[in-house]
Amino acid sequence: MGFLKILLIFIFCSFPWPSTQSDFETYIVHVESPENQISTQSLLMDLESYYLSFLPKSTTTISSSGNEEPARMIYSYHNVMKGFAARLTTSQVKEMETKPGFVSAQKQRILSLQTTHTPSFLGLQQSMGLWKDSNYGKGVIIGVLDTGIVPDHPSFSDVGMPPPPAKWKGVCESNFTSKCNNKLIGARSYEHGNDSPVDKNGHGTHTAGTAAGAFVKDANVFGNANGTAVGIAPLAHIAVYKVCNSDGQCSDSAILAAMDAAIDDGVDILSISLGGSTKPFHEDGIALASYSATERGIFVSAAAGNSGPSLRTVANEAPWILTVGASTHDRKLKATVKLGNKEEFEGESAYHPKTSNSTFFALYDAGKNESDQFDAPFCRPGSLTDPAIKGKIVVCLRSGSLLRVDQGQSVKDAGGVGMILINEQQDGVTKSAEAHVLPALDVSNADGKKILAYMNSTSNPVASITFRGTVIGEKNTPIVASFSSRGPNVASPGILKPDLIGPGVNVLAAWPTPVDNNKNTKSTFNVISGTSMSCPHLSGIAALLKSAHPDWSPAAIKSAMMTTTDTLNLAKNPILDERLIPANIFAIGAGHINPLRASDPGLIYDTPFDDYVPYLCGLNYTNREVGKLLQRKVNCSEVKSIPEEQLNYPSFSIRLGSTPQTYTRTVTNIGDARSSYKVEVVSPKGVSVKVKPSKLNFTMLNQKLTYQVTFSKTTNSSKDGDVEGFLKWNSNRHSVRSPIAVRLSAE
């Protein structure tokens, strides 16, 4: 549930999933492939009737609550798995279990959702570099699984867009057809009981706009961050699959159905800003469906999750998925608070008054009533009843279960004139700039403590809040966001996750409605934060790379992104985390995306799709479990299984005891035909890393060469611990870096 909790902090409000009266629940049912392979479109009807044969004979059952409801199929899958989703009672599931061909039935899971400026921060400039080389992502189709879209938004205008490529088979839901155009080429809804792809939440509009929104002039929130808003791949097409309701709840049965359709439709990239807690891959809907999507050459980019900074929180951990963490970019929406004692603290806010008003007001501590520890200190709606609040600036504590904007509304309703919101300690320097309904700003926990101490030191504490607007050129960026989920990878400890980081803090992008409750602007952009925002940045970059290099496989695109990252910030120091200490490998993976370098990586670690079979067997899954991913029978004792660490991945995650371990990697030359690479190793502390050979000489393009790397302990220390380093292949023109995480264990 950690994912949901942090989600609440940064993006959404949540409501309990409605509990139904009936005993029916939605199950995802896996079955064996039918005897005579059914694969062609014309046989889909046969597949459907095969699936129906598993449903209980009596189509109507009386449940114990007295409700009469048929057991019914909701989704029938053919690409992402063999099986279907159906409403069933537990006794109906029991009945199905006895049928030949039945594999498993899992209850559906509910997953949660997890700019003007970010393209230029990423080095994308008009008529130059990767934007020019990729023709702005022209011809590439990005499928976005989310809360839907508002089609009339200027970010989805198709001025200058070519028609979709001939391979496109997708559709726009019935009454939505007229809304689609050459930018928004598909819109389907998998939200149960609602066939409209219209976004009632905002999240889906924001993520789609980030990935591939058109150029929109004068985009801003209350005049902040004013500029030309544009997605990362402005000439890519968008296909929207609505899998979440307006509260941001997304069922895995719907996600499977959407990805099943997206594969048929012909998308090139899938952008998935959703996730849940860790699960084995055969039970994880996104991992399962992404496996089939990747097999068809579709690149899957997914959010790492918003459950940081705790370790082992990363979601979407499968090696065939690009797992994206979040960090800041160099634009701040700065606001400052000045106290009566002249101390001044910097915060962030998207609130922007027409005229700056730095008048001092009395301060009010919402936490002053010692008998209320849970509501008033957090300015929970309805909790502020003290008439003394009127005309004061209220100091509130941040609560992960509330939206920041709602905390401000609560202060406004109580008659307050401003709000200072003190972040949680774990947030460190990560601050959220939001479109507040009254003058308000986010300050760090450390600064908040100083403000409270000042209030305690005087009988008439006063403060003024000043909004300083948009500030670009913050040198300490990127900084990892406190909420960005961290490794190590729980589902597959031998694969390092997250893979990399990208911009996900205070990102400006399209929004369905004006966010200004005062209605004094017509802004239809909003600033929000989350790994949900960093994911579509990488989806857009994948589209640019795919357009520039149509022959690159999903694994090649991912390798190119991961081996060319930045590990230093704009000030040329190591990238920091929210505590302002160097971010570790479980926060940043390979580092921060550098799109220009990713377009010319020199060497790539391509993972032949067939290698995932020995990898999955090496995870000690049963034959049946591996079969659920492969959609065919497999006997792992006949497959030469490999340890996870042996997968040809662009990074290393090693658990090291006293026995040395050797792995091989194969690199493919896509740089200069004749080129020579020399290895550079920075060994993790207490570990020896030996690479053989230490030089790779290529004589032609697409030539593959293999090297061996041996890890051994150099100390007899019995202490467990995580250490990190990297190995890098350097030629005169390229540098190909792989991060190394080593977990030392006493054994």
Ligand SMILES: *[C@@H]1O[C@H](CO)[C@@H](O)[C@H](O)[C@H]1NC(C)=O
């Ligand atoms: C399409 O139909 C659905 C349900 O019938 C409705 O809720 C939605 O508003 C309609 N959408 C448009 C764009 O007309």
Ligand SMILES: *[C@@H]1O[C@H](CO)[C@@H](O)[C@H](O)[C@H]1NC(C)=O
């Ligand atoms: C945004 O910038 C444009 C161009 O510089 C300017 O014309 C417009 O007035 C600005 N809008 C706001 C709200 O500041």
Ligand SMILES: *[C@@H]1O[C@H](CO)[C@@H](O)[C@H](O)[C@H]1NC(C)=O
């Ligand atoms: C600032 O706010 C105070 C209190 O609302 C008001 O009296 C004052 O006129 C305002 N000043 C400006 C410059 O708007």
Ligand SMILES: *[C@@H]1O[C@H](CO)[C@@H](O)[C@H](O)[C@H]1NC(C)=O
């Ligand atoms: C303090 O909190 C208690 C418990 O919520 C409440 O009953 C009481 O009215 C509050 N006192 C003031 C002055 O708000």
Ligand SMILES: *[C@@H]1O[C@H](CO)[C@@H](O)[C@H](O)[C@H]1NC(C)=O
């Ligand atoms: C407030 O001041 C009192 C006495 O001056 C002190 O005992 C107390 O610890 C202070 N509280 C805070 C939160 O600083």
Ligand SMILES: *[C@@H]1O[C@H](CO)[C@@H](O)[C@H](O)[C@H]1NC(C)=O
């Ligand atoms: C799988 O089982 C083997 C043999 O018991 C063990 O060495 C290996 O660590 C296991 N792998 C995983 C990923 O659990």
Ligand SMILES: *[C@@H]1O[C@H](CO)[C@@H](O)[C@H](O)[C@H]1NC(C)=O
């Ligand atoms: C799997 O292969 C092993 C070794 O060839 C064999 O002994 C076993 O019976 C096979 N299992 C199944 C379920 O076919």
Ligand SMILES: *[C@@H]1O[C@H](CO)[C@@H](O)[C@H](O)[C@H]1NC(C)=O
């Ligand atoms: C690569 O070429 C260098 C000379 O340029 C040579 O010394 C080295 O042995 C070669 N390495 C391999 C693995 O062929």
Ligand SMILES: *[C@@H]1O[C@H](CO)[C@@H](O)[C@H](O)[C@H]1NC(C)=O
């Ligand atoms: C570790 O201990 C073994 C046996 O106690 C010893 O032979 C070896 O030299 C030690 N290695 C190091 C690096 O200290």
